[in-house]
Amino acid sequence: MEFIITKEIMFNYFSGHASALQKKMIAESLADPKNLEIYYAYLEEWEKCQPQFLPDLPAAFSKNLKRIHSTERQPRRLRKDAAIRPLHALTSLVAVKVAACLFVLGLTGYFFRDHILYENYETAYGELRSFTLSDSSSVVLNSNSTLRVPRFTFAVWSREVRLAGEAEFHVRRRDDKLRFVVHTPGNNTVTVLGTEFSVYSRNNKTDVTLNKGKVELASVNSLEPTVMKPGEKGSFAPDGSIYIQALSPGELSSQTAWKEQRFAFNHTTLTEIAVQIRDVFGTDIRIDDPSLASRQLTGTFKAQTADDLLEVLKEMLGIEVIKVKKQVHLIPKPTNTN
Structure with a gap:
């Protein structure tokens, strides 16, 4: 029977309360790269709920600098009662150094995990960028915009991206009908199968224009998704309400005029x-x-x-x-x- 990683099991594991059998099963499941994304996602959520020590780096640096300037250098002297360290003492010292290196590597991975887990597509002011995702969907990114795409699990068992700015998507339909989901600031989501649409998300405003196919809009306050038809524009209000507007061919074309x-x-x-x-x-x-x-x-x-x-x-x-x-x-x- 296949072991399924659940949030409750992983939270117990991070808290040190997992059983020996659960630890073994988790270690075996992480051998599959597909499970790594779930592991790191649960780890990030658990760490947000369990705040750890946050070092005050500027204060520590200032304190160390003050100590350097206030202490005179003294020549190193060998104590008269100094003795040769036994082998087990040297081994312990090596172990401490290795542990320190692992700690530094782990801390580095923690602060750079966003770069490790996600690939960020960005554009500067006045710049347009076109690219193709690993599921063969194409994207045109407008100026001053960012699209975050998971590195390891995208197109494997999910197709979810996060957009800040404006972009046009040409989503490739898949046989497994794995839905393509765009998340925007304000916890709004645009869910599609195979379609052409554009998303504008700036200044606390999100608009979606549908050219072809089918799109579902949802917000944290919507009871059920709102389905859009081709030629329509959907807008998210600040309170989470969704409004649909039919566009004329000219108005529909003007929504993506920025591509030219x-x-x-x-x-x-x-x-x-x-x-x-x-x-x-x-x-x-x-x-x-x-x-x-x-x-x-x-x-x-x-x-x-x-x-x-x-x-x-x-x-x-x-x-x-x-x-x-x-x-x-x-x-x-x-x-x-x-």
């Missing part, structure tokens, strides 16, 4: 445009005039840099663009009184 470095505006206020510029290019926009901030713009514009888009705003809205250090100020264009 285009910005699609539909009665979009200048304040909302400023947020998009910050998200994509990292440029801080200031609009102090309330009437200017509420002005709207409609159209699709090509822009590879923040300056390209600012030039469009300058011409279309008749405004002035003033750069002050790391900020860009948008002000109404002075009227000519002559």
Whole structure:
């Protein structure tokens, strides 16, 4: 009979309360690489529930540095009563050194376990990135975005990823019908089988646009998943509510205009445009005039840099663009009184 690792058994093991038989079965199950992901996931959850010692490294370094400066070096002297250490003493010393090395290695693994367990795909401001996952699904990652993918278990017994930012997914259908799940900040999930969809998750806002196939949306407060149809846009409200909106072909196309470095505006206020510029290019926009901030713009514009888009705003809205250090100020264009 196959031994199944459960949370209760692993928590008892980490707490030192597992039986001899359970320890043996756990050791045998970990010989299978597929079980390592469960082991480390339970370990991380258990450690969060059982906080351990957190060293104050800056304080320790400062204390040691002060001791170095305040203590004079003394030549080493051999005590008169010093004797040759017996073999068992040397063996104990070696054991201590080995244990110390193992402790350091374990501590290093603990702090870098996120890098060990997950592969992070990232993009900088103004950068687009396309790649294919191990299950043959393809992803286009928008600027200033991150996608976390498990290294060992993805496409083996789960297909779950975590997105912060914006991305388009072309999910490959599998014979085993293993579902593809995208997690976003706020504990929202997008579950699919085989489909094409895009996810926007920034500034406490998550939108999902479905091009083909079937998608289920769920939040921590939803009683049951909400099913989307192709051509629809689903939005998560801050309270976990889910709203579905039917899109026209033009509106559907505009949702992924960013793949061609285009910005699609539909009665979009200048304040909302400023947020998009910050998200994509990292440029801080200031609009102090309330009437200017509420002005709207409609159209699709090509822009590879923040300056390209600012030039469009300058011409279309008749405004002035003033750069002050790391900020860009948008002000109404002075009227000519002559």
